Amino acid sequence: MPPTRFLALAVLLGLTVSSASPIASAGALADRVRVLEDQQAIRAVLIQYGDYLDAQDYGHYAALFAKDGVWTGGYGTATGPAAIQALMEKSMGKPAPGFINRTKFHLMATEQIAVTGDTATVRSRFTVFTADADGRPAPSRAGRYVDAFVREPGGWRIKRRTTYGIIPYSGP
């Protein structure tokens, strides 16, 4: 190939190669966008956790846990959605058909979500309000969660949740 044509090709090639950098970084950019989406998806699980607890919908509540997700609390320990649902329904009772929540309000807040591939560590805070004698919402508990999350085929799930009461205080 004569030099000028080679040069012409090199210019083209140069254009293409120089464009390889943004093209390559498109992959990195997609990863960063995915992290932002993952954070949103995990935040949705934190919120639904409160929604389902208030609704006493222990089936959907338990489905927020991973297949080997561990529930630990005052009622003992259970592993996996089926066992968690069974423990909750045994401990809390199944709601009557047509149950409408009028007394509990979980307020989830201040999520800090660190995603690493298909796992994440998550810190957040909760405040629970319960209806007082006048029918007003009264704060009864305020605390924080430290969670391990895992990405399953169906989405992000809770692998392990540790609950700390702040007011009143309670250790994990």
Added chain:
Amino acid sequence: MPPTRFLALAVLLGLTVSSASPIASAGALADRVRVLEDQQAIRAVLIQYGDYLDAQDYGHYAALFAKDGVWTGGYGTATGPAAIQALMEKSMGKPAPGFINRTKFHLMATEQIAVTGDTATVRSRFTVFTADADGRPAPSRAGRYVDAFVREPGGWRIKRRTTYGIIPYSGP
């Protein structure tokens, strides 16, 4: 063109064509970024809703609604910003000039925002604190919103808001 040169061009062409895949997906990536931005913009409207209510700034409050946005509540129904502002000012009274809010605090939280093109469905929670006899913030109402949003030329606006009280309970 001799085969070798054609091959050289084909290699170049191949490079360019192979790069078409990330280039094409850049459009998809831009769409995903736009959804994340839309969620932020919608969240801002939810927050400003509380800000303007507390400030009794019913002009800016009403401007958060779409041109055919519907306000429904204890004072009746109104459609569009002008009618909503008029209803609020008739029902709540216009604040005195220089009014500073010292008694109401809307806390908006737990937005779950599903964007589909130029519309979105949004679920969120609110807690209202009012000043008690000692001048402290006392929770007076806790509930949730279910909203339809629409993208207008000026940005995202509320098309329809349904308010559910949890404590105290009130249906839509």
Added chain:
Amino acid sequence: MPPTRFLALAVLLGLTVSSASPIASAGALADRVRVLEDQQAIRAVLIQYGDYLDAQDYGHYAALFAKDGVWTGGYGTATGPAAIQALMEKSMGKPAPGFINRTKFHLMATEQIAVTGDTATVRSRFTVFTADADGRPAPSRAGRYVDAFVREPGGWRIKRRTTYGIIPYSGP
């Protein structure tokens, strides 16, 4: 170069040039992703501000301020992390070794974060709960922050925070 070959190259060049538009916009897209990441990073600072205050960890608390960041409040004014830490420890006292917070709960919420390059203006709300005589969380203060943030080599930091009480009311 014969016209046909020139055309062939032009086609290639055309492909490359036409691809320049998405490539160029990849830079703009990266900027938009960075803004979303910046908003998350700034939100984390707002949340940690409450975490460290509750933990009486004034070293980490002060490190959330920029090197020329200004703290202004009831104890006076201090500039830069070292001076802010010293002022807080003088005013609030250093916590005893092994201190565990059981009485204070800062709830940060409703961040509205406008990023412009390496600076940002931020509005948010806070509610402080303190343990009452029965050991329950009782809201004691509700207000809002207006902040200027700056990007430093180590990340986003508070350059200036103005605190407004809503209930009870207090000006900046």
